[in-house]
Amino acid sequence: MAQKPKVAFYWCASCGGCDEAVVDLEEDILKVVDAVDIVLWPVAMDFKKHDIEAMDDGSIAVAFINGAVRMSEQEEWVHLLRKKAQLVVAFGACAHLGGIPGLANLNTKQEVFDTCYRDVPSMDNKAAAVPCVESKVDGHDLHLPQFWDTVKSLAQVIDVDYYLPGCAPPPDLIWSAINAILTGQLPPKGAVLSPNKACCDDCPRKDTKPDKIEISEIKRPATHMADPELCFMAQGFVCMGPATRGGCGNPCIKGHMPCRGCFGPMDDVFDQGAKFLSAFASILAPKDEAGIDALLDQIPDPIGTFYRFSLPTSLLHRRKMGTPV
């Protein structure tokens, strides 16, 4: 019997949603299991690092890696998988763009630790213990991975062959990516495995978008009731659709939420947040500085809104180190 191609799934800084997305293939997962041999999948199966280290270089056909890279241990793992795998696919928004964990690039490691281990109201840490790389516990040496100041996307750490976008990638895109790999029908290296067109292109509310939009009030789903049929932008909601790659199937819009931008930018866009900012600012109504500023005050968190998934892969990557928050 011919050997089945070997596939690895790995997670870095992620929520587990991307692994859940694989399970969401439902019955198709059985076809995947029939066609391939899963050699690593920490969320579902028990394999150790030395099992992978013992494999020949290039013996894994494809490694799907989800999550951003923010710790030394994750860096070691992705370098190991790069060596063992012929193809590496950045799986999901965090591996592709840096994702939600990438918003930590607005802070430093120190600030993250201060908040998590000292300042949050639920914290009871009288000894003021924080994770250290080297420490002694009951006479034993304890080693923990190094936590970095800056969160990175997968391609900022290793060479990546393909990107599967989304938070999490939808099952149909996962299935067609796996199919393309198994049948060798692959696009050029570096491609994002989703159509290069804006999310608005497939939007079920596309026909309700007026020719000219002018926004005099910026609304938020938390504070305003949106019309269930009308284009979100036309209603004054921040909808990332114009600056976001399509192919997601518009589950957010169908669930009555504006696009949050998880599929990242289209090809030829350097910086998704700047591109969206440009489009959005141009359709605001006021023409004078005071009026513009009053309207912009209605966006409480511009960087977190426009760069919700893409801060580490933005042109500036992070808040400048050493600048006060």
Add this chain to the structure above:
Amino acid sequence: MATTTFEPRIVAFFCNWCTYTASDLAGTARLAYEPNAPVIRVMCSGRFDPQFVMKALQEGADGVLIGGCHPGDCHYQEGNYKALRRFRLLKRVLSEFGVEDERVRLEWISASEGDRVQHVINEMTGQLRSLGPFQQARS
């Protein structure tokens, strides 16, 4: 080589109809000003894309200057208003990136204001000289 003082690099995007013409006027009037701001001509300040600013800063610029027509004077009616709205929103985002306020500036300079080009470029060069280089936020 002796140690040299820091000379900021400013990328200037000037609109074809007003500010670029003003910088031409400054030249023909032989107004001397700091050579730190090479000019990129765009057809309208409304052509300035916030990505230009990010890209310039990422590739080593210490500041970006955008010049357009005074409100009401845009050759294309509305372009400078779009520029102003983008600029006001961009400034909020840049401040969260830790980019100092002086580094990115928008000025309305009409075709007859050659002296204003001289003044703005001199002033901005001086400010950035004391502020120091823009250290890319990569670590």
